[in-house]
Amino acid sequence: MDPLLVRLNLNVSSREEVIEELAALYYEKGIVTNKQKYIAAVNQRESDGTTGIGDGIAIPHGKSSVVSKAAVAVASTANPIDWNALDDKPVKYIFLLAVPEKSDNTHLELLSELAGTLMDDDVREKLKKVTNVLDLEKIFESEVK
Template structure:
């Protein structure tokens, strides 16, 4: 599975106005519902929050990667939002977050494998600080998809 298989402009938004972490998670989860990747918003959000109890998803540098394996997921995907203003999030470096990648994968064994593959691929990309800055400042969804899939 490649990022180009799970990331489309329909799942990316720039300059998003959200008040807090919950707003960011729900905004991105709704994108996944609207695009047909998730069939039950509340169940999926509950599964994302269940994962949040297991450890910090704010990886530092203004980036958070919340994720959840859920029976509500019909097709694995990644939704991305760059935020208009940083928001509070539990992070490894204690800083606020302005770029959020929300992963969705099914809760089957295959879903778990897809989940790990997606996390690994995105984590590898996000290890490049220059790329993170370029994503953060990208003006369009197409630009972000291109940057992440290069």
Template sequence: MNSNLVDFISEKNIVMDLHAETRDDAIHQLALILEKNGSISNSEDFYKDVLYRESLTTTGIGNNIAIPHGKSKSVINSTMLFAKNSKLLDWNSLDGSKVNVIFLMAVPIESKGDEHLKMLAKLSGKLMDDEFVKSIKEAKTTEDILKIIRD
């Protein structure tokens, strides 16, 4: 594993105990964490950009998973946050399922072709892999998630 990947997905990108009441609440709470992590400069701007993307089509891809994401000028470094929410949230998902597994992706507007973007693309592709999804949903700890994503 290269150092980029270790830097890209570490403990601080994983939230196993999110307690959001709604989709918007979840995105807002996670935006604040990204701001605290130093990945974005302004959580309110980022929040609005992610909701804008959500307004175009849902990012609830089914199977209780959502991948809210935004290209935003508030993003300093491309990154992602993984979160498990304590309750199932309405997300207008493609299959009608509610969501408790969230991958929030943050990308700067002018970003192209960097390592982190490649990681996000690869991770997105992996979400079509039934085995990968199963292990993500069964994971109980931050370490479990790190291991699955880094493999």
């Protein structure tokens, strides 16, 4: 997990603001070459169905030719926001995936592994106690093999 792709306690009030903030990180790091095209890819995926998996977690993702390498950006929000999640509850933890257009199924494997990890009750409880990037890294170092 890249600590430079983590934003904790974001002061945002909408899904669009979270995606904009994390896409800006990708752009700054050269992971996406065109922020608006990447955001359009994420929004297109969101229009196909919610990526809010429940329990305050969303895993939005965008697959686009403007993505130079696969990456995961992580955010927690200062206040829960509406994401039209499967459980109809607001979201506080967002894991935004950037996926190169010409990638194979690697992103599906990453998405599946991440979702599986985040469905673990212990992981979700630890996530609620995260106060810094190191806390977050420890969760995923111990859970993702």
